[in-house]
Amino acid sequence: MKVYAIVLAAGKGTRMKSDKPKVVHEVLYKPMINHVVDELKKIGADETIVVVGHEAEQVKALLDDSVTAVYQKEQLGTGHAVLMAKEALGDKEGMTLILCGDAPLIRAETLQGMIEAHEKNHNMGTVMTADCDTSTHYGRIVKEDGQVTGIVEFKDLQPDQMDITEMNTGEYCFDNKALFEALEEVSNENAQNEYYLTDVIGIMNNKGLKVDTYKIDDFNEVGGVNDRVALEDATKMLQKRINHDWLVEGVSIIDASTTYIGRDVEIGADAVIEPGCIITGYSRIGSHAHIGAYSILHDVVVEDGEQIDAYTKR
Numbered sequence: 001m002k003v004y005a006i007v008l009a010a011g012k013g014t015r016m017k018s019d020k021p022k023v024v025h026e027v028l029y030k031p032m033i034n035h036v037v038d039e040l041k042k043i044g045a046d047e048t049i050v051v052v053g054h055e056a057e058q059v060k061a062l063l064d065d066s067v068t069a070v071y072q073k074e075q076l077g078t079g080h081a082v083l084m085a086k087e088a089l090g091d092k093e094g095m096t097l098i099l100c101g102d103a104p105l106i107r108a109e110t111l112q113g114m115i116e117a118h119e120k121n122h123n124m125g126t127v128m129t130a131d132c133d134t135s136t137h138y139g140r141i142v143k144e145d146g147q148v149t150g151i152v153e154f155k156d157l158q159p160d161q162m163d164i165t166e167m168n169t170g171e172y173c174f175d176n177k178a179l180f181e182a183l184e185e186v187s188n189e190n191a192q193n194e195y196y197l198t199d200v201i202g203i204m205n206n207k208g209l210k211v212d213t214y215k216i217d218d219f220n221e222v223g224g225v226n227d228r229v230a231l232e233d234a235t236k237m238l239q240k241r242i243n244h245d246w247l248v249e250g251v252s253i254i255d256a257s258t259t260y261i262g263r264d265v266e267i268g269a270d271a272v273i274e275p276g277c278i279i280t281g282y283s284r285i286g287s288h289a290h291i292g293a294y295s296i297l298h299d300v301v302v303e304d305g306e307q308i309d310a311y312t313k314r
Contacts, residue, residue: 002094003115004176005045006085009033009101010053010072015227021055022225023101024062027234028242029262029280031062032225035104038264041066042108043115046094049085050101077194079186082179090180095119098172098197102224105238106171110221114214118173124209125178125201127151128171130219139168139198141213148211151198166215168198169222178209238263268304 013022023033033050040048052059053072060069070084082098089096095118097111110128118126127148129141140161142150151168152161182203186195204211216222225234242263243256251267253259255275261267262280268287273279277291281299285291289302292310300314 001119002046002092002176003043003097004089004092004094005040005048005097005099006082006089007033007036007040007048007050007099007101008078008081009059010051010056010075010081011102012054013102013226016231017228019055021052021059024055024058025225025231027104027225027231028238028260029278030104030264032104033059033101034062035263036099036101036106037063037067039106039108039111040097040099043112045097047089049088051081051084076188077192078197079183079195079199080188082197083183083195086180086183089176092176094176096174096176096179098174100170100222100224102226103169103171103222104225105221105223105234105241107221110216113216114171114173117212117214121212122210123173123212124175125204125211126173127201127211127213128169128173128222129166129213129215130169130217130222131165131215132167132219134163134165136167140164141166141168143213146212147205148201148213149205151201166213167219169216169219170224171222172197173214174200175209178204182207274310 009023011022016022024031048067050067050069051072052069053075056071068088072081072084114126114128137154139151139153141148142152182200185203186199188195201211220237225231239260242261243253246267247253250269252272258275259273260278265279265283267285270287271285271289273291274293276294279297283297283300285302286304288305291308295308295312297314
């Protein structure tokens with residue numbers, strides 16, 4: 001089955017207090033939007049649409065020819081943003097992932113897991129969820145006999161819903177045609193005069209279409225980065241995750257707390273990385289290589305067994 005993706009990246013990100021769009025800001029030396037798009041490439045998405053808006057040209061400049069950018073002139077809600085992709089995807093057979101451009105820690109493995117659950121359970125809609133404590137201000141999942149019947153925003157929770165701990169992460173998988181058919185019925189008759197993507201859930205229920213959840217263990221994968229504090233937090237979380245994975249693979253990182261390795265770097269077994277190194281881009285570090293302390297390497301190839309002096313910058 002064909003897999004399409006729509007990445008929502010039109011927002012300004014006011015809390016960043018920046019001239020740049022939110023998704024252009026970097027997490028571990030890579031723009032947020034590229035983290036999301038590159039994970040979609042890893043799962044072999046057949047077509048990826050990025051919805052741009054504020055300072056659109058800055059976002060489009062980061063995208064290669066494999067990605068189609070569509071423009072949302074006015075930000076009228078998440079449902080309206082997804083509708084911007086209708087011309088490109090509306091009549092196609094397959095499933096469509098809807099992802100947030102400001103959630104750069106998402107993993108390809110998680111997306112693949114949601115796709116497989118969506119297919120296995122013959123869903124028309126699948127909502128990615130995570131458990132949270134009852135004070136978390138995210139929409140909650142309302143279920144009946146295994147069917148997702150609605151998503152209730154935190155401020156709208158009724159007394160008998162306050163103990164719900166399964167929350168909406170804002171990432172979805174839908175049957176493509178069913179999605180766009182439902183979106184045509186979404187109304188903006190609400191306090192914000194916006195078209196909410198979550199209204200699709202109720203519309204699908206009314207049509208008797210199956211909507212289920214795909215629960216993940218690590219909410220950090222999908223938490224939105226809305227300000228500079230969250231940006232730094234995301235960088236540290238990704239740094240820790242990547243360094244842990246390389247240590248498990250047989251790479252010696254002498255001080256993981258001061259070492260920053262980009263998501264696209266490859267490292268051979270028995271390589272040694274001294275403290276304070278920053279290795280980014282598509283760098284390739286050979287097995288048994290030794291990277292001296294406080295070296296900065298970007299898009300470099302270090303051969304097997306090669307020694308890099310401390311404080312090297314390439």
